[in-house]
Amino acid sequence: MTIIDANASFGAVYTPTLAPCRTPEELIAALDRAGVDRALVAADAIRGGCPSEMNVRAALELAPHARLMPVWAILPLETGEFGTRTEFLDSMKRYGVRALAAYPSKHRYLLDRVGCGELLDAMVECRIPLLLPLEESSGGVGGWALAEKLLSETPGLRLIVLGTGPWGDDRLFRPLLRSFPTLTVEVSRYELDGGIAALCGKYGAERLVYGSGYPHWAMGGALLTALHADIPEADKGLILGGNIARMLDEVTI
Amino acid sequence: MSHPTPLMEEFRRLGKSVSCPIIDMHGHFGPFNGIFFPNVTAEQMVGSMDRAGVRLIVCSSHEALLVNSDTGNARMADVVRRFPDRFRAYWSVNPNEPDVLLRQLDGLAERKEFVGIKFLSDYHRYPITGDAYVPALKYAQEHRMPVLMHTWGGSKFDGPELVGEVADRYPDLVILMGHSGYGEWDVSISVARKHPNVYLELTAAYAVNGVVEKLVNKAGSEKVLFGTDLPWFDPHYAAGCILYAHISDDDRHNIFHRNAERILGQCGNPVRF
Numbered sequence A: 001m002t003i004i005d006a007n008a009s010f011g012a013v014y015t016p017t018l019a020p021c022r023t024p025e026e027l028i029a030a031l032d033r034a035g036v037d038r039a040l041v042a043a044d045a046i047r048g049g050c051p052s053e054m055n056v057r058a059a060l061e062l063a064p065h066a067r068l069m070p071v072w073a074i075l076p077l078e079t080g081e082f083g084t085r086t087e088f089l090d091s092m093k094r095y096g097v098r099a100l101a102a103y104p105s106k107h108r109y110l111l112d113r114v115g116c117g118e119l120l121d122a123m124v125e126c127r128i129p130l131l132l133p134l135e136e137s138s139g140g141v142g143g144w145a146l147a148e149k150l151l152s153e154t155p156g157l158r159l160i161v162l163g164t165g166p167w168g169d170d171r172l173f174r175p176l177l178r179s180f181p182t183l184t185v186e187v188s189r190y191e192l193d194g195g196i197a198a199l200c201g202k203y204g205a206e207r208l209v210y211g212s213g214y215p216h217w218a219m220g221g222a223l224l225t226a227l228h229a230d231i232p233e234a235d236k237g238l239i240l241g242g243n244i245a246r247m248l249d250e251v252t253i
Numbered sequence B: 001m002s003h004p005t006p007l008m009e010e011f012r013r014l015g016k017s018v019s020c021p022i023i024d025m026h027g028h029f030g031p032f033n034g035i036f037f038p039n040v041t042a043e044q045m046v047g048s049m050d051r052a053g054v055r056l057i058v059c060s061s062h063e064a065l066l067v068n069s070d071t072g073n074a075r076m077a078d079v080v081r082r083f084p085d086r087f088r089a090y091w092s093v094n095p096n097e098p099d100v101l102l103r104q105l106d107g108l109a110e111r112k113e114f115v116g117i118k119f120l121s122d123y124h125r126y127p128i129t130g131d132a133y134v135p136a137l138k139y140a141q142e143h144r145m146p147v148l149m150h151t152w153g154g155s156k157f158d159g160p161e162l163v164g165e166v167a168d169r170y171p172d173l174v175i176l177m178g179h180s181g182y183g184e185w186d187v188s189i190s191v192a193r194k195h196p197n198v199y200l201e202l203t204a205a206y207a208v209n210g211v212v213e214k215l216v217n218k219a220g221s222e223k224v225l226f227g228t229d230l231p232w233f234d235p236h237y238a239a240g241c242i243l244y245a246h247i248s249d250d251d252r253h254n255i256f257h258r259n260a261e262r263i264l265g266q267c268g269n270p271v272r273f
Helices: A024-034 A051-062 A085-094 A113-126 A143-153 A170-179 A195-203 A220-227 A233-249 B006-014 B042-052 B062-066 B069-082 B098-105 B131-142 B160-169 B185-194 B211-219 B235-243 B249-266
Strands: A004-010 A038-043 A068-073 A099-101 A130-133 A159-162 A183-186 B022-029 B054-061 B087-092 B114-119 B147-152 B175-182 B198-201
Touching: A004 A024, A004 A159, A004 A233, A024 A038, A024 A068, A038 A051, A051 A068, A085 A113, A113 A143, A130 A143, A143 A159, A143 A170, A170 A183, A170 A195, A195 A233, A220 A233, A220 B006, A220 B235, B006 B235, B006 B249, B022 B042, B022 B069, B022 B175, B022 B235, B022 B249, B042 B054, B042 B235, B054 B062, B054 B069, B054 B114, B062 B069, B062 B087, B069 B087, B069 B098, B098 B131, B114 B131, B131 B147, B147 B160, B160 B175, B160 B185, B175 B185, B185 B198, B185 B211, B211 B249, B235 B249
Parallel strands: A004 A038, A038 A068, A068 A099, A099 A130, A130 A159, A159 A183, B022 B054, B054 B087, B087 B114, B114 B147, B147 B175, B175 B198
Antiparallel strands: none
16 A cells, blocks of 8 residues: 555644654655655745745755655745746746645635636646645635535635544535535545544545644554554555556656 | 554554553543534443553543433442442542532542543633632542543643642642643643642653653653543553653653553552463
8 A cells, every 4th residue: 555645744834743754855754654655745944935946946955855745835926926828837847846725824825716726727627636734714714614615716726624623523524515616625634533444435535635744743643543443455546546546647747 | 763562563463562561540431512522432432452561541521520420330330340440530520510519529539430630621611720729639638549630731620730839738739730731841840740639640641742751751750641532642652752762672662551540559549460
């Protein structure tokens, strides 16, 4: 089974962190100890820094490590900080970036059709997954309400919501899983007892991806939970790596 | 970066350990207003415990804490009677009903289902240092019943500094700091180091990367307890955080079962597996 962590980060930390992971080498050591093969990796400082600089800087730091796949933060194309849509996609291709993330409250923009429509359309056309941390908000809308707005306005967007839980947000996100087939839930903070098995039984294992949230969250929690969830081995393979691998393979830049 | 240990590998392979049982010192029972529980019955909880090697859990009733302490504690006792090898109970008290609390303490120590008392002060919006808790604290100290307190950093109701005040007043009382005063780690550690009978319980705290190591290195693994809030949190999640923390297998044995065995034994409720 190939295990892929869909939610890891490294570098200088933006928020208080007891055990930071400063370098790509430290991250690889942590993945090795946990038996994790690859990871989608964001620079921790991306939230505090400017994506127009931080994206490339992080990609260059990660470039020597094929197991670490860079995630870039988006901005509205209107300000020209990323160039045109074509230039941005070319840049993603050059640096091997196959997933994007949105931090609209940190980078101060509207994550909607007016603010980011052109980029959202590009993501749909090129099947690029968009990672959205649940604590983010845009225009007074946050969390699952922001996810619902995004998916309603941009059908087909491959949205992966990061960090749901630990209280168990099922009442909030299950209706979204039913309504939006391109929504995926990342489980780094989904501690709910029996939650993974219940979701797999109702919506299918294809709707979940494993992530650790490391180094902010402990490496072993979500990992042991997914490894020993009360579901078939094939479903574990999908959650622990198969689903995100397929999504990244399907990107057409 | 420490290397994988035999216990880590055994849990990874089997999901549990033959040689290292788990005692969960922070469980609950029954539905709760703000969350959907897929596994909410006692039978479902036992299923989750079996998958992760949890041999015994000590629970308090959500109903007793937040709806009706008489009926909730009665239902909790019924669960212990139905599963005597797997469940023990905390008597849940509501400080906002002091007369009821006082009445309920009468004869509590003779009820073998209940091995301790549970405070949920943040939810009750009442400080653990308040007068209404005094009868329960005196009773628990006198009868050697551990008190599991929900504790949270920054709370004016149950922050770790207030736990220190209670421990000063009741030096023989066994206090289990639920959630280890989440966020105020240094204060919690200081309280646990100062007071021999104060323990740090890990529910929710385990998830913060580096916390398990910090508590173990500064307070000692003899002062750290396993807990999950089950039926809230998957025991594998808590176990995984502890297993992949950079501590020794000996520390893990202390956290998973030895400390709980010692506390329950010293309080007159020895654990026999």
